[in-house]
Amino acid sequence: MSAGPHGPDPIRLVGLTLGYDRHPAIHHLDGTVRAGDLLALVGPNGAGKSTLLKGMVGEIPCLDGRIERSGAIAYMPQADEIDRSFPLSVLDLAGMGRWRRAGAWRSLTRHRDSIGVALATVGLDGFEERPIGTLSGGQFRRALFARLILQDCPVILLDEPFTGIDARTVEDLLALIRTWHEEGRTVVAALHDLAQVRAHFPATLLLAREPIAWGPTTRVLTAENLARARNLSEAWDEGAPVCAGPRVSGARAHDHGAHGHHHHEDAA
Amino acid sequence: MIDPFGSLVAPFVEFGFMRRALAGCLALSVSAPPVGVFLTLRRMSLMSDAMSHAILPGAAVGFLVAGLSLPAMTLGGLVAGLAVALLAGAVTRATTVREDANLAAFYLISLAAGVLLVSLRGSQIDLMHFLFGSVLALDDAALWLLGGISTLTLVALAVIYRPLVMECVDPLFLRTVSRSGGPVHLAFLALVVINLVGGFQALGTLLAVGLMLLPAVAARFWARDLGRLIPVSMLIAALSSVSGLSLSYQFDLPSGPAIVLAAGALYLASMLAGPRGGLLRRLVRPRHLEA
Numbered sequence: 001m002s003a004g005p006h007g008p009d010p011i012r013l014v015g016l017t018l019g020y021d022r023h024p025a026i027h028h029l030d031g032t033v034r035a036g037d038l039l040a041l042v043g044p045n046g047a048g049k050s051t052l053l054k055g056m057v058g059e060i061p062c063l064d065g066r067i068e069r070s071g072a073i074a075y076m077p078q079a080d081e082i083d084r085s086f087p088l089s090v091l092d093l094a095g096m097g098r099w100r101r102a103g104a105w106r107s108l109t110r111h112r113d114s115i116g117v118a119l120a121t122v123g124l125d126g127f128e129e130r131p132i133g134t135l136s137g138g139q140f141r142r143a144l145f146a147r148l149i150l151q152d153c154p155v156i157l158l159d160e161p162f163t164g165i166d167a168r169t170v171e172d173l174l175a176l177i178r179t180w181h182e183e184g185r186t187v188v189a190a191l192h193d194l195a196q197v198r199a200h201f202p203a204t205l206l207l208a209r210e211p212i213a214w215g216p217t218t219r220v221l222t223a224e225n226l227a228r229a230r231n232l233s234e235a236w237d238e239g240a241p242v243c244a245g246p247r248v249s250g251a252r253a254h255d256h257g258a259h260g261h262h263h264h265e266d267a268a
Numbered sequence: 269m270i271d272p273f274g275s276l277v278a279p280f281v282e283f284g285f286m287r288r289a290l291a292g293c294l295a296l297s298v299s300a301p302p303v304g305v306f307l308t309l310r311r312m313s314l315m316s317d318a319m320s321h322a323i324l325p326g327a328a329v330g331f332l333v334a335g336l337s338l339p340a341m342t343l344g345g346l347v348a349g350l351a352v353a354l355l356a357g358a359v360t361r362a363t364t365v366r367e368d369a370n371l372a373a374f375y376l377i378s379l380a381a382g383v384l385l386v387s388l389r390g391s392q393i394d395l396m397h398f399l400f401g402s403v404l405a406l407d408d409a410a411l412w413l414l415g416g417i418s419t420l421t422l423v424a425l426a427v428i429y430r431p432l433v434m435e436c437v438d439p440l441f442l443r444t445v446s447r448s449g450g451p452v453h454l455a456f457l458a459l460v461v462i463n464l465v466g467g468f469q470a471l472g473t474l475l476a477v478g479l480m481l482l483p484a485v486a487a488r489f490w491a492r493d494l495g496r497l498i499p500v501s502m503l504i505a506a507l508s509s510v511s512g513l514s515l516s517y518q519f520d521l522p523s524g525p526a527i528v529l530a531a532g533a534l535y536l537a538s539m540l541a542g543p544r545g546g547l548l549r550r551l552v553r554p555r556h557l558e559a
Contacts, residue, residue: 075441077438077440077441081440083436083437083438085309086309086433086437087492087497088437088493088494096434096441099445104427131493132437151445
């Protein structure tokens with residue numbers, strides 16, 4: 001196990017296959033997210049970006065291979081996975097970021113100041129008592145980022161954080177992500193806007209169920225790679241044969257020849 | 269009816285059985301509505317209806333074994349209700365069919381079995397007792413049970429409040445920070461079941477849902493945040509209990525339906541006059557604000 005300048009690798013993927021009902025959504029992925037990485041996950045719809053992030057937080061089980069994690073991981077799902085009609089205030093939503101410290105019972109009063117600071121950082125001061133259902137899409141996204149700030153985790157996973165958000169909010173939130181990067185945190189984000197990825201994310205993993213390329217953004221987002229990603233079929237094949245590749249099980253590490261490796265070419 | 273206040277209070281002053289009925293209903297009024305508030309917020313209102321049907325066969329087995337015995341029927345109801353809730357939950361996790369569909373399947377099986385069991389031995393009157401309860405015949409044991417259920421519910425809700433709220437809003441987030449999601453969900457289902465079993469003593473299996481859901485839904489027209497929804501729903505349930513019991517005494521009506529109808533009337537009144545999205549409020553709209 002290698003150790004980067006910021007400590008041990010937070011996430012290692014070993015022969016990882018993730019999916020639903022035996023059909024892989026991520027197929028035989030090897031690689032390491034190094035501490036301090038600012039990594040973009042790019043690929044067409046159905047490429048397995050969300051699946052990979054869910055696998056990384058342990059939300060769905062591995063069909064094959066494994067994910068090695070070290071340390072706490074904060075995760076932000078796509079916005080539509082959260083019930084915004086529930087009568088909860090912005091303060092309470094963001095404050096739940098302190099769960100690891102406050103738990104189920106301890107008062108949040110002690111954390112009131114830090115919650116206020118986090119809300120101010122994302123531009124939501126004065127919104128403390130607003131019910132989350134009355135926020136606009138962009139404001140709600142800011143509230144979720146405040147919760148991420150309060151979680152204070154070394155690794156942060158973001159699933160399409162900028163979908164349906166206006167340019168100014170995106171700019172503010174990208175600045176926040178840059179701050180996290182400068183603080184040495186590891187950030188992995190599923191994104192669709194290639195210009196944005198090229199401008200702000202030094203490393204990229206291009207997925208289309210199979211990993212296409214993983215490395216520095218300039219070398220991954222080439223016309224050739226993008227064309228390959230587009231051509232890989234999105235449809236499930238109900239009659240797909242059982243995968244003939246070797247199994248990766250438990251703690252046994254092994255070399256996986258048939259599908260090729262997709263390690264970092266270098267650290268970003 | 270010269271003195272409406274007197275006629276409201278008189279039956280409770282005069283008759284012990286009315287006081288007992290009131291005590292039982294008030295105990296239920298502080299425990300069932302908060303559970304109902306969470307059910308409505310999770311869009312699981314009809315789940316409680318299914319659960320109330322699921323309780324029937326358990327109570328029927330208790331009745332077959334021990335006659336009209338409170339502990340036997342309560343225990344039977346608890347076991348059947350929890351079994352249906354857990355089975356539906358387990359099948360949902362193991363298969364791709366959604367929880368509401370599984371719950372419907374299990375409660376229908378359970379209900380049919382219950383009706384069959386009751387009719388095997390009981391008379392029509394027994395069946396009516398099952399379905400519509402007997403709030404005017406609450407004995408000491410029943411009152412202790414209702415008080416115990418009420419206490420347990422409030423303590424349990426206080427303990428699981430924060431994870432329960434998170435489980436409703438953002439279950440995925442809860443899973444990433446804590447393992448309490450699963451146990452909290454089960455504990456909540458158990459609270460639904462014990463409150464329905466409690467309500468079944470007083471109001472019968474079918475009407476127990478009324479005191480759980482009607483005040484909770486009515487409260488949505490008065491309050492916006494959880495901190496107010498819960499006390500408002502308790503208040504509405506208590507008002508329904510007092511007025512329902514009193515009316516049932518005045519006009520010689522069956523008490524269970526009278527209480528639930530009182531709750532229904534308060535719901536309709538809230539729907540019309542409530543400040544949060546009530547109909548009247550929508551008809552006489554003040555001019556919009558500047559920002």
